[in-house]
Amino acid sequence: MMKALFTLSILPLSVLSAWAPPGPDGKYTLTAPGITAKFIPYAACITNLLVADRNGTLRDVILGYDNATFYPVDPNHSDYGAVPGRYTNRIANHTYVINGTRYYTEANDGNGTLHSGLNGWSHRVWNVSDVTATSITFTIRDESNSSLGMPGLVLGTVTHSVSNNTWSTKLSAVAVDHDTPLMLTTHPYWNLDAFSxxxxxxxxxxxxxxxxxxxxxxxxxxxxxxxxxxxxxxxxxxxxxxxxxxxxxxxxxxxxxxxxxxxxxxxxxxxxxxxxxxxxxxxxxxxxxxxxxxxxxxxxxxxxxxxxxxxxxxxxxxxxxxxxxx
CATH class of the missing domain: 2.70.98.10 (Beta-galactosidase; Chain A, domain 5)
Structure with missing residues (x-):
């Protein structure tokens, strides 16, 4: 059995200093009993999640690319394993109102906005701020209007960690100087048969x-x-x-x-x-x-x-x- 824990809170950005390089495949590998997970800085993505099936055979149950360099150039850009932001999901008619002011966002999903447009967080390379054998923390500094219609500086952090048969993710963001839409999530694609x-x-x-x-x-x-x-x-x-x-x-x-x-x-x-x-x-x-x-x-x-x-x-x-x- 595998468990996943996802929590979201709006918190100040932590200052983190530890660092370790990725493996030869360009991915950071975390391991704990019963689970192995791999991540890349692009979109703070999870790229692989290996767990044992009923016969003890390891299965990769997360959809992702073997070659980490393909994520930013994939023409379909399906947000495989990504952390979208600063506002995930859809904004109807690519417009919203905050404090009496109307803002217009990028119409990248018909007449609507999906995942903050084509320069949202799932299209960015995040900073690697901390790595251990069982956790990795990515951070992002999102300047005002770097995604069209998203005002104010936002500091975001995502920490992925593994423990016994468990992958956990904590997502945090703080709007520094302006009210702005904030909604974060993870975006994994699952196949528990691992295409087998x-x-x-x-x-x-x-x-x-x-x-x-x-x-x-x-x-x-x-x-x-x-x-x-x-x-x-x-x-x-x-x-x-x-x-x-x-x-x-x-x-x-x-x-x-x-x-x-x-x-x-x-x-x-x-x-x-x-x-x-x-x-x-x-x-x-x-x-x-x-x-x-x-x-x-x-x-x-x-x-x-x-x-x-x-x-x-x-x-x-x-x-x-x-x-x-x-």
Missing amino acids: NPKTDLIFNHTLSLPFSKRMLGIDPATECTGAIPEVPAGSINDFWSKPKQLGASINDPAWVGNCGTGSGCSGYNNQWVVDRNASEMALPVATLSSAYTGIKWDLYTDQPGVVVYSCFWMGGELCLSCATL
Whole structure:
């Protein structure tokens, strides 16, 4: 079993000094019992995550490139393993208002903005501020308007660490001199079969559970948030709360096509579920993904109130049609 812990807090940037060089493959390798993870400064990316399957065979369950130099030149730039920012996800109609002032951002996703535009944090080389055998810290100094329409200096830090069968990430950011949108996340793509299943290289056979997610964010045809927070009926295409089910279980449901955006006919999932928990449930996983083929199970723990599931509709076939990102 593998666990992942993600926390987000808005904190002052720590001053860190230790440093160690990457390996010959250009990646920094962290190891702990039951887990090995590799990272690069570009986008503060995780590039590999190796865990043992039920037979003890090591499987790399994170989608990434063997050659670290390909990340910044990939023409598709699918944010494999990246930390997007300073504002992740979408800004509808590439505009927003703060303190009575309207700002306009880069329209890089139709008429909307995705991950702060084409110069967001997932397109930047971060500083390596601290490295040990089990953790690495990346920092970034994001100057005002370096991403169009994002005012003020922001200092960001991301610390990845590993421990027994666990990968943990802590993301922090502070707006130094101006109010500005801040929202961070990690962007891994998972294949718990590690592309080793002879019957399929897709992830529709993976089983997902979202036990605290009886609501989700409403989206418009362009996959942008409408502000609605609809209930998820038991047995519906988006129901992973009443019981676990495979990601492809609803593939023949009439709602499958357009479920993640009717404007493009997005099929499957690119949606955000609300995580509703009481105090006694905060230590429980908000999502569990598992593969019957490898026996690998992944539990997600977070202090955040939502989780996004993407089943790779826009990935095409040339790079990946067989991964999920949560």
